[in-house]
Amino acid sequence: MYRAPVEEIGHMLTHVAGLKKMLDEGLTGDLSPDLVEAILAEAGRFASEEIAPLARVGDEKGAQLKDGKVITPPGWPELYRKWRQGGWNALAAPEHWGGQGLPMMLAVAALEMWNSGSMAFAIGPTLTMGAIDALEKHASEDLKKAYMEKLVTGEWMGTMNLTEPQAGSDLGALKTRAERAADGTYRIFGQKIFITYGEQDFTDNIVHLVLARLPDAPAGTKGISLFLVPKFLMGDDGSLGPHNDVFCASIEHKLGIHGSPTCTMIYGDGKFGATPGAVGWLVGEENRGLACMFTMMNNARLAVGMQGVAVAEAAYQKALAYARERRQGRVPNTTGSEMSPIVEHPDIKRTLLTMKAMTQAARAIAYSCAHAIDMARLTGGEEVVHWQQRANLLTPLAKAFPTDVGVEVASLGLQVHGGMGYIEETGAAALLRDARIAPIYEGTNGIQAIDLVARKLPQGNGAHVRGFIAELRQDAETVRGANMPELGDTGEYLGAALDDLEEATEHLLRLLDEEQAEAALYGATPYLRLFALAAGATMVARGAVSAKSAAQARLSRYLAENHLAETAALKRTVVEGADSLLAAAGELEEG
């Protein structure tokens, strides 16, 4: 059973991702290290003791649609009630709406633990937090007054409605229609698919944020507006009024996250109300909806990245426990006739260390992204630009790399279980099934790689990414000079990996400069991996030195000496691979 790794998370926040400095400089008000520790411990307790025990039933029973109502798994509505009564929904929400206004770093650490407990459960509240964030930044005061408090307490949940059958990665293709009504509201008509918790039995109202197109809107992404569409309209006294013209037509039968209802939502079909059309309120300006949604999507991307870290951590713990328990064969030089625990076999050791080291690298990147988001909010002047660019740069890395790692580590964890791993009762396979969505939703990892290369590298004509690499080089120097024998040659390995990162970066910047964007994109996915490996390993090593931790140093060395060699291969692919790819790809389009 999952146990929240509170100490390791504390180490990561403090020594890797900059929480210590943030607290020392007083950027977070009266937040003390003790309070941080207490919050982490309590969030971890909720994950281990309340959420994790209900993960299995969630996977087995799944969410069901019956007579137009979604029934979540047994015990889940009660679990949600406990969760919101614990105040967890309000953790990072604005204080003036009843939230605790804690830094994103803490929210993200808690989110990791809840997702380790159950991804399918934790994704629901994550979307509410995203809705709060979008409304806080873009909605009118009237809208906020009507909705924010109940979203912050979790009395109501929020959803994101973007995807349509013909509009997935390409939101510009969306067709959902919004018509202006005489009273300043709008009527929404259309179908949205893949809507997470679009319908549920946790809360008595649901606040949908919906992208739609006005009749006179420009084509493409510049003609999209964002609307708030509640499931139930409110009376003047704030009581729940009539059912809005929106319903869940079906839910998907998915590979994993079975407890999370994935809904097809129909707006304006005339099922409810006197005249067809779901009543909606504009959020932000007309035709500027995508910008509003991007606020929400960036944080959602980090949140999905956390799911990758979370599943990897859960899979590692599960595999380690099994490897300590399960006995097969005998390792050399053992006394007695008993079989050895498989954790003593060389190949299993390698597998478990890879799982652990990659999980840490992923966590380091994700928490560093959260730190940048916090700093952009908490600092002033020039610093804001710097930290906003840092958050921009780290977001695609923090979404794609941890979610890839989540799948890889969950798959390795299944493998450690041998034949038992393939049996559903063991639970190892469920982690892989759950993990597999994370590289897809909130922008596929391919889209993240494109975002990294095409939009994030050119920030400040490449100045920001160059500055970041220079910082990482400084860290590698610190590691090299740390005089910790447990680090072995980590500093040298980091230096070589950062050389690879720099070379690949300069190659791509040159291509972008020469307006060869397409050529640059051929290397986007291997480049993202290279970037994340080099940066993640450097961050983990920095943490080991900062904390003077021998155990962290040994793990950091394992990561450097066993996995950083991959950066040279990735660099070569980025720099040399595009021509052969172009030559071979011709045949793909035929047939």
Place this chain on the structure above:
Amino acid sequence: MYRAPVEEIGHMLTHVAGLKKMLDEGLTGDLSPDLVEAILAEAGRFASEEIAPLARVGDEKGAQLKDGKVITPPGWPELYRKWRQGGWNALAAPEHWGGQGLPMMLAVAALEMWNSGSMAFAIGPTLTMGAIDALEKHASEDLKKAYMEKLVTGEWMGTMNLTEPQAGSDLGALKTRAERAADGTYRIFGQKIFITYGEQDFTDNIVHLVLARLPDAPAGTKGISLFLVPKFLMGDDGSLGPHNDVFCASIEHKLGIHGSPTCTMIYGDGKFGATPGAVGWLVGEENRGLACMFTMMNNARLAVGMQGVAVAEAAYQKALAYARERRQGRVPNTTGSEMSPIVEHPDIKRTLLTMKAMTQAARAIAYSCAHAIDMARLTGGEEVVHWQQRANLLTPLAKAFPTDVGVEVASLGLQVHGGMGYIEETGAAALLRDARIAPIYEGTNGIQAIDLVARKLPQGNGAHVRGFIAELRQDAETVRGANMPELGDTGEYLGAALDDLEEATEHLLRLLDEEQAEAALYGATPYLRLFALAAGATMVARGAVSAKSAAQARLSRYLAENHLAETAALKRTVVEGADSLLAAAGELEEG
């Protein structure tokens, strides 16, 4: 829907794996290229038109256990009947028992296609073929007379009963008991788990091959004997007699291959018969059972490797079809306002080419292993030793690499589908779920890596592996001198990869020579991957040159220039990674 890639398979057999030479030298009797082509076409037709259409229902309904009987998915018993009436069961079986005695290469090619149609279906007959093989080599004439014909026609199916709860990778720990009876038969008592098609509704009898231990047997693997235990005993006239004391107690709820019943088999519980004990006949000698089973297991390992190739091929076809159909976004320089098929996007191109190239590398290794098995049977004198060693060397590569590739490619295929890939109706997720067992059963891929390093490298004090690498170098030279511009720098890349392979090999041989087997095993898994990548890419390139195929040359170049850089990383891990692994692994055993 899957279409058997008969042409590509023919290319692989002929130009990569040595079928042409085998036919030219008359080693296979009157087997002509035309006949080969006809058999492949017909086996492919059966896979595409008969098996593949029933894959989905197999996944959805799965095998069920009801009142002690296993019910396979709707349509599957009829499918099996068609399959055996087509004579497919007899393809590689000995001619004197009614088989066609065709080379393993052809059997393996057909097996690939059937597994692409449905892994869960094709695994059943595969086990019968294994049983035929073990009985042919080790059983008495009487036993053969009683069972071989019906196994060869497929009227009865065979199973392999090895695993017990405490004895998985470590068969020495098995406890199933065999007692000598007065009439020369034996009575078997015990529980076997994970028995594929241990019970089914395809055939009216089932021939179980069971590993068990005699009362006076030595401990460990040297005290294991092999028994034939039929579900129904036979009367003297060959008619089916009483039910033997064996039954299926439960079937597993698995991640994938739902159509394949995975049974817990109970022997000698007294459920059937007057006195408890399942009646069994000894196969081979007492206490030599493991040697008999290894005959069967080696071929089974190659067969499982084929499952990896098969799922990869099916996943590639599915993803390619989707990518040609699905439109999102617009690639630069397109005219008109329509969205582009995603196959035109750079990152999707890379993904699809990686899927295709890795599938080909895996196929090249697996078919080459089949070729070596054929040559060991068809040649004489010194050559037999050479080819047997080659088959020994290639078997762990042919099991582990293609099954890893199967999982990787199925996962990439799911990713190409975006959100639709996560929905079960699409079928992409089912391929990943099916593929995931193959790296586990028939010896986990970790066990394969250990086998490669500890047992296969030392063959002839390393002479065999060195000879094989020298052959690959010769191929790389041929590629370099081929004067095919489509190959780009493939020859140089291959040369560098083979340098890496040689360096890692010599490093491991040195460790083995210095009796540091454990240190060598720390690098076993990355070494296997390195070996397979270097050898697979070389074989694919050799095939392109031999066939003078521009398309194959372009794919070969993509593989070399985009994936061979990985060999340097793997070599570094093998040569430099063990110390840091040992240092970090201490903590795994605590707690």
